[in-house]
Amino acid sequence: MKDGIITFSRLPKITSYYSVVGSKEHNGPLGDYFDEWCEGDKFGKDSWEKAESEMQRRALAGALRKGNLVSDSLDVILAGDLLNQCVGSTYGLADFNVPYLGLYGACSTCAESILLASCLYGGGLASLCGAVTSSHYCSSERQFRFPLEYGGQRTPTAQWTTTGSGAFIIGGEGKVSIKNAMVGRIVNKGISDINNMGAAMAPAVIDTLTRYFSESTHSPEDFDLIITGDLGYEGSEIIKDLLLGKGIDIRKNHVDCGLMIFNRDTQDVHAGGSGCGCSAVVMASSIVPNLERGVIKNVLFLGTGALMSPMTLSQGESIPAVAHLVHLSSN
Amino acid sequence: MKDGIITFSRLPKITSYYSVVGSKEHNGPLGDYFDEWCEGDKFGKDSWEKAESEMQRRALAGALRKGNLVSDSLDVILAGDLLNQCVGSTYGLADFNVPYLGLYGACSTCAESILLASCLYGGGLASLCGAVTSSHYCSSERQFRFPLEYGGQRTPTAQWTTTGSGAFIIGGEGKVSIKNAMVGRIVNKGISDINNMGAAMAPAVIDTLTRYFSESTHSPEDFDLIITGDLGYEGSEIIKDLLLGKGIDIRKNHVDCGLMIFNRDTQDVHAGGSGCGCSAVVMASSIVPNLERGVIKNVLFLGTGALMSPMTLSQGESIPAVAHLVHLSSN
Numbered sequence: 054m055k056d057g058i059i060t061f062s063r064l065p066k067i068t069s070y071y072s073v074v075g076s077k078e079h080n081g082p083l084g085d086y087f088d089e090w091c092e093g094d095k096f097g098k099d100s101w102e103k104a105e106s107e108m109q110r111r112a113l114a115g116a117l118r119k120g121n122l123v124s125d126s127l128d129v130i131l132a133g134d135l136l137n138q139c140v141g142s143t144y145g146l147a148d149f150n151v152p153y154l155g156l157y158g159a160c161s162t163c164a165e166s167i168l169l170a171s172c173l174y175g176g177g178l179a180s181l182c183g184a185v186t187s188s189h190y191c192s193s194e195r196q197f198r199f200p201l202e203y204g205g206q207r208t209p210t211a212q213w214t215t216t217g218s219g220a221f222i223i224g225g226e227g228k229v230s231i232k233n234a235m236v237g238r239i240v241n242k243g244i245s246d247i248n249n250m251g252a253a254m255a256p257a258v259i260d261t262l263t264r265y266f267s268e269s270t271h272s273p274e275d276f277d278l279i280i281t282g283d284l285g286y287e288g289s290e291i292i293k294d295l296l297l298g299k300g301i302d303i304r305k306n307h308v309d310c311g312l313m314i315f316n317r318d319t320q321d322v323h324a325g326g327s328g329c330g331c332s333a334v335v336m337a338s339s340i341v342p343n344l345e346r347g348v349i350k351n352v353l354f355l356g357t358g359a360l361m362s363p364m365t366l367s368q369g370e371s372i373p374a375v376a377h378l379v380h381l382s383s384n
Numbered sequence: 385m386k387d388g389i390i391t392f393s394r395l396p397k398i399t400s401y402y403s404v405v406g407s408k409e410h411n412g413p414l415g416d417y418f419d420e421w422c423e424g425d426k427f428g429k430d431s432w433e434k435a436e437s438e439m440q441r442r443a444l445a446g447a448l449r450k451g452n453l454v455s456d457s458l459d460v461i462l463a464g465d466l467l468n469q470c471v472g473s474t475y476g477l478a479d480f481n482v483p484y485l486g487l488y489g490a491c492s493t494c495a496e497s498i499l500l501a502s503c504l505y506g507g508g509l510a511s512l513c514g515a516v517t518s519s520h521y522c523s524s525e526r527q528f529r530f531p532l533e534y535g536g537q538r539t540p541t542a543q544w545t546t547t548g549s550g551a552f553i554i555g556g557e558g559k560v561s562i563k564n565a566m567v568g569r570i571v572n573k574g575i576s577d578i579n580n581m582g583a584a585m586a587p588a589v590i591d592t593l594t595r596y597f598s599e600s601t602h603s604p605e606d607f608d609l610i611i612t613g614d615l616g617y618e619g620s621e622i623i624k625d626l627l628l629g630k631g632i633d634i635r636k637n638h639v640d641c642g643l644m645i646f647n648r649d650t651q652d653v654h655a656g657g658s659g660c661g662c663s664a665v666v667m668a669s670s671i672v673p674n675l676e677r678g679v680i681k682n683v684l685f686l687g688t689g690a691l692m693s694p695m696t697l698s699q700g701e702s703i704p705a706v707a708h709l710v711h712l713s714s715n
Contacts, residue, residue, distance in 0.1 A: 054459045054510045057483060062508060100699050128385045129567050137468040138693035139488045143570055143704050151390060152567035153706060154496060155691070157470045157488040165485060169500070177393060180386045230571015236460050236483035239474055360486070362469035368431050373474050375484060 056268035059168070061175025066227030067307045068181065069120025072337040073108045074330075075190070075216030086338035088115055091262040094191065094216050101191035102136060102144075108330075109134070109145030109187045109219035116183070116220040120379045124149040127222070127266075128179035131169050134164040134329050135185045135214075136196060141187050142147075145218075151183065160283055161237065162186045163219060164356025165378040170223040171231040171379070181223060187218035196272045197247070197363055210249040212285045212327035215314055219333025221341075228345040232380040233269070239312075241373040245366060249271025251288025251311075251324055253372035254357040258284065258292050259299075261355060261376040266301055271380075273303045277349035280340060281376075282332025282356050283311030285325035310335035332356055344383040352381045387599035390499070392506025392567045397558030398513065400451025403668040404439045405661075406547030412646045417669035418548075419446055425522065425547050427511070432522035433467060439549035439661075440465070440476030440518045447514070447551040455480040458553070459510035462500050464493040465518045465660050466545075467527060472518050476549075482514065489587075491614055492568065494518045494550060494664040495687025495708040501554040502562040502710070511555060518549035520657030524562075528578070528694060541580040543616045543658035546645055552663025552672075559676040563711040568592045572704040574703075576697060582619025582642075582655055584703035585688040589615065589623050590630075592686060592707040597632055604634045604709075608680035611671060612707075613663025613687050614642030616656035641666035650711065663687055675714040683712045 054060075072087045075094035079087060089111060091097075096107040109132065117124060130149065133156035134141035146153060158165040166184035173179040191201055193214040199205040223231070240260050244253040258281055267274060273279060284292065289309045296303055310332040311325035336354060342351045356379075361372040385391075403418045406425035420444040425623050434492060440463065448455060461480065464487035465472030477484060489496040502511035504510040519667065522532055524545040530536040550658075554562070575584040589612055597603060604610060615623065620640045627634055641663040642656035667685060674680045687710075692703040 054504075057459070059509055102695060102699060128388070133488065136693065137695065138490065138691065140691070140693045140696045143691035143706075144696060144701060147570040147572055147704050150569055151569050154500065154567055154708075155465065155488040155689075155706075157486040159469065169485065172507060172509050173503060176503060176509045178390055178503050180506045236485055238481055239478040239484050241478055360469065360471070360474035362467065362471045363616075364433060364468065365471045365475060365562075368433065370475060373478050375486075377485075 057235050057264055058103055058268050063175055065171035065174040065223050065231045066225060067221055067229040067341055068224040069116045069222040070337040070341050071112050071115030071119055071220050072334040073112045073218045074334050077247050078215060078217055078314060081320060083338055085315055087334060095174060100188055103157060105141040105187050105189035107144030109142055109185050112218040112220035113118050113146060113149060113183055113185050116222050120186050120222055122153055127151045127181050127183050130183035130185060131156055131166040132185040133157050135193055146185060159358030160327055160329050160358055161356035161358030161377050162329045164354055167221055168234045169376050171234060174223050182223045183224060184221045184255060186329040186333045187241050188214050188330035190216045190326060192215045193328060207323050208248040208366050209323055210287045211259040211323045212250055212325055213322035214328040215326045215331035216336035217330035219337040228384050229341055230382050230384055232376060232382045235261055235265050237375040237377045240377050241371055241372045243371045245371040247366055249325060250359045251285040252291060253359050254284055254374040255288040255291040257374040258355055258357055258377040259295055261378050265378055275350045276306055279303050279307045279353045281309045283327045284309050284357060285311040289323045344381055347383050350383050354379045354381055363374045388566050388595055391601050394506055396502035396554050396562045397504040397556060398552055398560040398672055399555040399558045400447045400550050400553040401668040401672050402443050402446030402450055403665040404549045405445045405665050409546060409548055409645060412651060414645055414669055418665060424493055430522055436518050436520040436523050437476030438651050440473055440516050443549040443551035444477060444480060444516050446552050451553055455482055458482045458512050458514050460485060460489055461514040461516060462497040464488050465492055466524055477516060489706060490689030490690030490691055491658055491660050492687035492706050492708050495685055497564045498552055498710050499708055502517045502565060505554050513554045515554060517660040517664045519545050519661035521545045521547045524659060533652040538654050539579040540654055541618045542654045543581055543642055543656055544653035545659040546657045546662035548661035548665035550668040552581040559715050560672055561713050561715055563713045566596050566709040568590060568706040568708045570704045570706050572702055574702045576604040578697055580618060581644045581658060581690045582616040583622060583713045584690050585615055585705040586622040588705040588707040589688055591687055592709050594630060596709055604632060607637055607682045607684050610634050610638045610684045612640045614658045615640050615688060616642040618647055618655045626634040678714050681714050685712055
C-alpha cells in the first residue's frame with residue numbers, strides 16, 4: 054500500500070459472478086439483466102431473514118455453476134449483510150463448507166468483500182475467493198425502521214433497500230481485473246437523519262475520491278464510469294457539487310447503483326435504492342458484463358456504507374460513513 | 385493458501401499491543417497484567433455502548449503509544465465487536481482517521497482481525513495494520529439477553545461477556561511472529577441454547593484443529609499452549625473429549641481465555657468468560673508478553689465465534705459457529 058492505494062503483485066480477476074433479486078428489482082430498468090429473481094421475495098422460505106440467506110446461497114451457487122467451479126475450489130468466502138450479527142451470510146453460506154470470513158461495512162460490504170478477496174488473491178495468500186453480499190427490503194425495514202405492517206410513511210430523501218444478493222468469485226482467470234483499490238476512512242459530518250443516508254455517506258465518497266485522485270496518476274476522465282453504491286439522488290447531487298468545488302469534475306461519468314436499479318418516476322422509491330445487495334446486483338448484472346465485453350474499459354466502483362445502528366441514533370449520535378474504492382478494468 | 389493453511393511471503397509480527405478492561409476483569413486472576421482498567425465500566429461515558437467505543441479508542445491509542453507510533457503510520461485498521469452493526473468499533477475508531485475495514489466474527493473477531501492483518505502485511509499489501517476488538521458485559525446483555533435491570537437468572541452453562549478491548553498492531557517489527565493461520569469453516573451441529581455457547585462453538589474448534597493437524601506438519605505437542613477464546617468450561621471439556629476420540633490429545637496444553645480471565649469459584653461467572661474482548665485482552669495481557677519474553681515459544685490461538693442472532697434463534701434456527709486459527713511464535 055502506497056499512500057493508501059493498494060496494488061497487487063499478481064492481478065486479481067473476476068472469474069465468475071451472479072445476481073439474485075426480488076420482484077421490484079426485476080420490474081426495474083435492469084430487470085432483464087439479473088440472473089435469477091423470485092416473485093414475492095420469499096424464495097420459498099417462511100421468514101424474510103431466511104429468504105435473504107437463501108438469496109446468498111443461490112447467488113454463490115449460481116456463480117460457481119456459471120464458472121464451472123465446485124465449492125471445494127474456493128479457499129475462502131468473504132461475506133456480509135445488513136442484518137444484526139450478519140446472519141444473512143452465516144446461515145446462507147454455511148452449507149458450502151468453505152472457510153468463511155465475516156465482514157461488516159453496511160452498504161459498502163460488496164466493495165469491501167471484493168477488495169479483501171483481491172488482497173488475498175493479489176498477495177498470493179489464496180487462489181480463489183468468494184465475495185458475497187445481500188440485503189432484503191423486508192428484513193431491513195423491520196430491523197432499521199418499522200415493521201412493514203405498520204405502513205410507515207417515507208420522507209423524500211429516504212432510500213429503498215434493495216432485495217438482492219450478488220456473488221463474485223475472484224481468482225486468476227477472467228476478463229475483468231481489479232487494478233488497484235483503496236480502503237475508506239470513517240467520516241462523520243454530523244448528519245443524524247436515518248432517512249437521509251445519501252447525505253451521511255456523501256462526505257465519505259468525497260474523502261476517498263479526493264485521496265485517490267491526489268495519490269494516483271489517474272483523473273476522472275480516465276474512467277468510463279465512476280459508480281457509487283448507493284448514494285441515491287440526494288447523495289449523488291451532493292458529491293458532484295462538492296467535488297466540483299475541489300476541482301474534481303465527475304458530472305459526465307458518475308452514476309449511482311441506487312439510481313440505476315429502480316425507476317424513480319414509476320417505482321415509488323423516493324431517493325433511490327440502497328442496501329448491500331444494491332451495488333452487488335448492479336455490478337454483477339450490468340457493470341461487470343459490460344467490462345467483460347469491452348463496452349467499457351475502466352470503472353471506479355465506490356461502495357458506500359452508513360455505519361450507525363438504530364441504537365446509536367437513539368443515543369444522539371450522528372452517522373459515520375465509509376467508502377471503499379475498487380478500480381475495475383477490462384483486460 | 386495450501387490445504388487451508390495460510391503462509392506468508394514475509395513474516396508478520398506483533399509490533400505493539402494493549403489491553404483495556406472493566407472492574408470485574410481487573411479483579412480477576414489476570415488483573416495485574418492489563419494495561420488499563422476503569423472502575424464502574426463506564427469509561428467516562430453516559431451509555432454502555434459509548435463506553436465500549438471508548439475502550440476501543442483507548443486500546444488502539446495505547447498500542448500506538450506503547451509502540452512509539454502515530455496513527456498516520458497505520459495503513460489500515462481491521463476491527464469489530466458484538467454490537468448490532470459493529471458500532472463499538474465504528475464510533476470508537478473514527479477519530480484516528482485511518483482507513484477502516486469492519487469485520488464480524490462474533491467472539492472469533494480478535495483472531496479474524498489478527499489473521500487478516502497478517503495477510504495484508506504478509507502479502508505485501510500493507511506495512512502496518514491495527515487489529516482491534518471489544519465487548520462489554522452491559523451492552524451485550526441488553527442486546528443479546530435481557531436488560532441488566534431485569535435481573536435475569538443465568539444457567540450453569542452460561543458465559544459472562546468480558547468487558548474489555550484489545551488492540552494489536554501488526555507489522556514487520558516485534559518479538560512475536562504470526563507463522564501461519566487457518567480460516568475456520570461454519571459448523572452448525574444443532575445446538576440452539578443461547579446459554580450454552582461453549583457447546584455450540586466446540587464443533588467449530590474441532591473442525592479447524594483437525595484440519596490443521598492433518599494438513600500441517602505440526603502435532604499438539606509442538607505447542608506450549610493451544611488456547612481457545614472462548615469456550616468456557618462446557619465447551620473446553622467437549623473439545624478435549626471429542627478430539628481425544630480422533631487421536632488428538634490436547635489435554636496437557638489446552639487453555640481457554642474464558643477460563644483464564646475470571647475465577648469461576650469466586651466471581652459468579654458460571655461457565656467462564658466470553659465476548660470478542662475476552663480473547664483480545666487475555667492475548668494482549670498474558671500470552672503475547674510471555675511469547676515476547678520467550679517463556680513460551682509456540683502458541684496456537686483459536687478464536688471461536690457463535691454466529692447466530694437473537695432473531696434467528698427466535699425463528700427456530702440453531703447456532704452456527706466458526707473457529708479461526710493463528711499460530712504465534714516467539715522469534
